[in-house]
Amino acid sequence: MTAPLIECEKVNTFFGTFHALKDVNLTIRPGETVGLVGESGSGKTTIGRAILGIGPVTSGRISFEGQDIAGVVPRNRKGDAARIQAVFQDPYTSLNPSMTIEDILTEPVVARRLASKDDARAQVRTLLDQVALPADAAHRFPREFSGGQRQRVAIARALALHPKLIVCDEPVSALDLSTQARVLDLFIELQERTGVAYLFVSHDLAVVRHISHRVAVMRSGEIVEFGECDQVTAHPEHPYTQRLLLAAPVADPVRQQERREAFLSLGKEA
Amino acid sequence: MTDISSTQQVSTQALKRTSFLWSVLRNPLGLLATIILLVVLLTAIFAPAVAPFDPSHVEIFKVNVAPSSDYWLGGDGSGRDIFSRLVYGARNTLVGASIAVAVAALIGVTGGLAAGYYGRILDVASSWVADGLMALPAIIVLLAFFQALGSSIHLSMAVFGIMLSPGFFRLTRSLVRSVRNELYVDAARVSGLSDFRIMWRHILLVIRAPVVIQASIVAGIAIVIQAGLEFLGLGDASIPTWGGMLQDAFDNLYVAPISVYWPGLAIAITVGSLVLLANVIRDRMQQGDAPPKVSRLPKPEPKPSPISSVSDDTLLDIRDLVVGYPGKGEWKQVVKAVTMSVKRGEIFGLVGESGSGKTQTAFAVLGLLSKGGRILSGSITFDGIDLTALSASQMHALRGKRIAYVPQEPMSNLDPSFRIGWQLVEPMVSVLGISQAEAKERALALLARVGLPHPERVFQCYPHQISGGMAQRVLIAGAVSCKPDLLIADEPTTALDVTVQAEVLELMRDLQAEYGMSIILVTHNFGVVADMCDTVAVMRDGAVVETAEARKLFAAPGHEYTRMLLDSVLEDPDTRTYSPPKEASA
Known part of the structure; x- marks a missing residue:
């Protein structure tokens, strides 16, 4: 058994009196994708932000290779703990509109003093290559790119710091169907090549099934089910996961009719 | 494919980078103010x-x-x-x-x-x-x-x-x-x-x-x-x-x-120049990318609507519909010669990716194109009436009464400063000409009909007091309040959680069966299409590439684009197996 890369133990977060995370336990192994599924308000984004160090943790422990990083902001994280990066949902607002792609990609490296500005610039081409963007993209602005391309830029930015973990918060939700499939394949390819681990937050079970090794299901701040991908996304044990699975329509009228009847027979949620 | 090739066509935009200063200077007032200020500044220095x-x-x-x-x-x-x-x-x-x-x-x-x-x-x-x-x-x-x-x-x-x-x-x-x-x-x-x-x-x-x-x-x-x-x-x-x-x-x-x-x-x-310069910069910033003046564009030549023999069970017949928006020196067509017909009592799916023209087609039927947009040619025949020939007020009378609309974002389509009840009653009073009391009775019945557990309480609520799923039910209640013949739903469940989506779709299917209305369902989700639709039209770049009965479309897609889209739907029989990375990457 490989030692976990990230281990969340009894993580609790309160926003005022609202209990957003309730005793969340979660592990991510090196090079693994853990899918995190849930509906809006379930706390899936909150746990992602807590791991990134940009969201609050009220109690509990988040350890990264044994080092407690709960509540430590990114710039104070030392060593490998600094190698946790993020790709956000909305590729239109996650890139600063007034910076060129080159500025966006060199900034993390320069800010962390990992390389000089010139060395960082030299790496831009490699980064763009990795996400299959043309080299001449470096001197353009985000607005000149489509949603899928911007998300590639965001992925390249995350890769610039040689991450061990990337927290992906709904990274393909804003993309068209065909673009979504290609970006997901890029994520998988990068993982196989670099051994990066993903915490893949999504509301879409099909997306999570495509990319994950293990899947956790969240509801009202709690993880209700956590297990192997195939088991959770095809034969779930928890009634809530079953409900989620049957609610998602499949692209086949015949099978969808069966699924719909099964969903309706579950009745209204208690 | 699209996300790689589209980089080529945007390289012209690179020119825009330095153009902000230029566009300020190109404005005569901006140039004058800048020159005066420069003269004052140089005089002061020397x-x-x-x-x-x-x-x-x-x-x-x-x-x-x-x-x-x-x-x-x-x-x-x-x-x-x-x-x-x-x-x-x-x-x-x-x-x-x-x-x-x-x-x-x-x-x-x-x-x-x-x-x-x-x-x-x-x-x-x-x-x-x-x-x-x-x-x-x-x-x-x-x-x-x-x-x-x-x-x-x-x-x-x-x-x-x-x-x-x-x-x-x-x-x-x-x-x-x-x-x-x-x-x-x-x-x-x-x-x-x-x-x-x-x-x-x-x-x-x-x-x-x-x-x-x-x-x-x-x-x-x-x-x-x-x-x-x-x-x-x-x-x-x-x-x-x-x-x-x-x-x-x-x-x-x-x-x-x-x-x-x-x-x-x-x-x-000096002071005047400073204020003038500030105004020119502000105007330039606010103007953004304003659409070009319509008057400079070639007049769209109205084509005579082809007299089409439409069978009795067709409710809506769209022929060679072209919708355009003002572009640089010409009309930019967002809907290109779309032809489709919706039968009475059927759910018609309009499916495509962003920019495919599916929403524009729906809005053309509603007569609600965004500013500058216009129907350049073609006809939209609704129950024997050519909608393209109607005046704005005639169209207004038809909308809400015979053609209803359910939007994508339920919350932004309810006015936050009025109670739900008022927002349901008021249109009914004005469209159907019934009394306040009767309208209220109907509204309560409708709220119960769309599955809201406490109609009276929801009736008294403000929009921010209810959830997105409830808001969409309220909007559906409003849309069917006048028993329309055609309901146009633009991505009605995209903003909702998946379990709520399943319930709202079920509600729409129920209401459709009860009222016998036709529904045009605009969506990008093939699961929703499979769940709801009798007939499907697949759109790409403003054109319909394929129209087919839903079961046929999924079983044997005719067009290569449809096949590509269906292949992009994620349905993995197998999942990935985990193996730890061989060496830690540096």
């Missing part, structure tokens, strides 16, 4: 070279003389050359204004950045200070300081800068608050950037233009106030200033009335 005399050079015989070849603009009350004093005055005036602007901007922007970014106590405290400063009467404070600190106008302008700083503070603070929660700021934090660097690199970059505008306006105010103080006789009388000159000219108004014009004009023109 004052000794420009001025023919020393500003304190006195010729006793030239007191209040008229303009001549010697003293170009005449002499002042002490026999000094007005032109030379004007030139040196520019220097002192600009230095004073710069001090005020620099102090105001430094304090205001720094404070605004900190208050906006960190919020909480810092925000509250600094906002109090700013409000307090704004409440102080500037002139009186300056006069008091003048008494205490002596005759340095520079010191006075520094104090005035502090008085002006709340303007910068409030502007910066509100700008920072609007960008603080942008995802790129989060991304910068995750990258490990320090707060200082985030503010410097990310936030300041975005807010610079409004701050420049503010600086320009504040400089104008500073010049006026400074001149006013000097006019009142405060300030060092030995230094030539525009305000001081004004005072001197005023003293000699009856002897040399013309002298009052020169400093007056200098102040007016």
Whole structure:
């Protein structure tokens, strides 16, 4: 058994009196994708932000290779703990509109003093290559790119710091169907090549099934089910996961009719 | 495919980068203001070279003389050359204004950045200070300081800068608050950037233009106030200033009335140019990418609607529909010759990716194209009526009564300041002409019908008190309240959670069966299509590539694009197997 890369133990977060995370336990192994599924308000984004160090943790422990990083902001994280990066949902607002792609990609490296500005610039081409963007993209602005391309830029930015973990918060939700499939394949390819681990937050079970090794299901701040991908996304044990699975329509009228009847027979949620 | 190839066509946009300054200069007013300000600035810098005399050079015989070849603009009350004093005055005036602007901007922007970014106590405290400063009467404070600190106008302008700083503070603070929660700021934090660097690199970059505008306006105010103080006789009388000159000219108004014009004009023109420049920059920023004027475009030639024989069970028949928006010198077509027909009582799916024209087609049927959009040719026949030939008021009468609409974002389609009940009752009263009481009864029945557990309570609620799923049920209740023949639903469940989506779709299917209406369901989700639709049209780039019965489409897609889309639907029989990475990547 490989030692976990990230281990969340009894993580609790309160926003005022609202209990957003309730005793969340979660592990991510090196090079693994853990899918995190849930509906809006379930706390899936909150746990992602807590791991990134940009969201609050009220109690509990988040350890990264044994080092407690709960509540430590990114710039104070030392060593490998600094190698946790993020790709956000909305590729239109996650890139600063007034910076060129080159500025966006060199900034993390320069800010962390990992390389000089010139060395960082030299790496831009490699980064763009990795996400299959043309080299001449470096001197353009985000607005000149489509949603899928911007998300590639965001992925390249995350890769610039040689991450061990990337927290992906709904990274393909804003993309068209065909673009979504290609970006997901890029994520998988990068993982196989670099051994990066993903915490893949999504509301879409099909997306999570495509990319994950293990899947956790969240509801009202709690993880209700956590297990192997195939088991959770095809034969779930928890009634809530079953409900989620049957609610998602499949692209086949015949099978969808069966699924719909099964969903309706579950009745209204208690 | 699309996301790679589209980079090629955007390279022209690279030209836009330097164009902001250019477009300000291309504006005649912007150019004029810039030239004037440059002239004033250069005069101030090179004052000794420009001025023919020393500003304190006195010729006793030239007191209040008229303009001549010697003293170009005449002499002042002490026999000094007005032109030379004007030139040196520019220097002192600009230095004073710069001090005020620099102090105001430094304090205001720094404070605004900190208050906006960190919020909480810092925000509250600094906002109090700013409000307090704004409440102080500037002139009186300056006069008091003048008494205490002596005759340095520079010191006075520094104090005035502090008085002006709340303007910068409030502007910066509100700008920072609007960008603080942008995802790129989060991304910068995750990258490990320090707060200082985030503010410097990310936030300041975005807010610079409004701050420049503010600086320009504040400089104008500073010049006026400074001149006013000097006019009142405060300030060092030995230094030539525009305000001081004004005072001197005023003293000699009856002897040399013309002298009052020169400093007056200098102040007016400089301040006017500053304000003008600020306005031009602001206009340029607000204008963004305004659509080109429609009048410059070729008139769309109306084609005679083809007389089509439509069978009785067809409710809506669209023929060769072309919808265009004004583009550069021509109509940009977003719907290209779309033909489709919707039968009575069927659910018709309109499916495609973003930009495929599916929503534009639906909006054309509703007669609700966005500004500038227009039907260029083709026909839309609804139950024997050609919708393209109807006037706006005829279309208005049809909409809501026979053609209803369910939008994508339920929350933004309910008015937050009115109760749900009112929003349901009011349209019914106006469209159906029934009494308030009857409308209320119907509304309550409808709310119960769409599956809301406590109709009376929802009736009394404001939109923010209900969830997105409930809001969509309310909108569906409103849409079916007049028993329409056609319901157009534009991505009705995209903003909803998946379990709520399943329930709302079930409701729509139920209502469809009960009322026998037709539904046009615009969606990008093939699962929803499979769940709901009888017939499906697949759109790409404004054109329909394939129309088929739903079961046939999924079983044997005819067009290669449809196949590509269906292949992109994620349905993995197997999942990935985990193996730890062989070597830790460096």
